[in-house]
């Protein structure tokens with residue numbers, strides 16, 4: 001970054017770089033705001049509101065504007081902690097409730113156009129001086145619940161890192177940012193229509209989600225895929241450590257760094273976990289708690305050998321070490337109890353009357369899962385196929401976080 005004393009003749013101005021178009025909400029118009037009953041379109045005026053990191057010009061009421069500033073500051077605190085750099089300069093925003101309140105000339109033509117279509121745009125000017133640079137962003141956004149936050153993520157990234165990265169990362173992270181509720185919060189909070197869409201068909205292949213030929217503002221469906229991949233990589237324990245350095249390198253436009261240079265060797269694992277995430281996706285889902293165990297080595301059980309593993313109530317599918325062989329019969333016991341809510345009655349692996357809390361198992365073979373089947377506190381089962389046995393406590397996928405307790409699970413060959 002440069003300080004303010006740049007000599008004009010040394011500076012090259014990288015042109016008005018329009019970075020992006022808004023969040024999924026805008027694309028089919030549902031996010032468009034209409035004036036509340038009783039308030040005429042021309043009834044409110046545009047005023048300016050300031051907080052530590054934002055100047056917002058808006059026709060929202062003073063109370064609404066204050067709430068917006070609070071939401072923006074909270075989010076900015078989260079994302080600047082995440083990326084490890086303070087916001088360098090105030091982010092300037094135009095947030096529009098009703099275009100009729102805005103005199104001609106007050107919004108840039110691209111800002112007006114984008115807001116009229118129900119979305120938002122962040123335009124950034126970047127000056128470079130040798131290897132140093134300085135960037136200034138201006139945001140235009142409709143006054144819905146997500147677009148101002150989404151655009152503010154772009155503005156922070158552009159001003160702080162000089163670019164927002166390729167489309168998949170830029171838009172995916174703007175969505176992650178707008179949904180983020182707190183530093184420790186790793187749960188899914190996205191819009192219902194995003195969940196419904198992502199679960200409705202075949203998952204989009206990774207290579208399509210991260211394709212560099214993509215452009216911003218293409219469709220809200222593509223924004224949904226970008227969000228799901230960034231959310232997974234950002235919070236899943238298998239991928240999170242590499243994700244932030246990758247993002248910083250992408251935003252710094254480091255030569256030769258792509259999704260594939262960092263994650264290429266794990267592509268099959270990511271593809272599998274992405275499918276699993278989408279299949280079980282619901283509000284409250286935790287990709288960190290459902291991170292797949294790629295490390296535990298499964299084995300065939302022989303003779304009187306006993307395989308022991310631990311099953312936690314608060315996690316998704318967990319490795320048991322058992323490599324099942326079709327036709328073999330296994331005896332098992334699951335000792336201990338677990339609970340599905342704070343202060344709830346402890347349950348054994350038999351679960352309760354509704355079947356919740358029951359021990360479930362699944363075969364994992366060549367990156368695909370069988371239908372789950374029920375185990376219990378003890379019993380036997382005959383393998384219907386080859387595969388590694390994974391188990392979990394039956395519970396809604398979005399409600400794992402408040403579970404507690406663990407069982408000790410033992411398998412051996414049935415004599």
Ligand SMILES: [Zn+2]
Nearest residue numbers: 020021022174
């Ligand atoms: Zn965007």
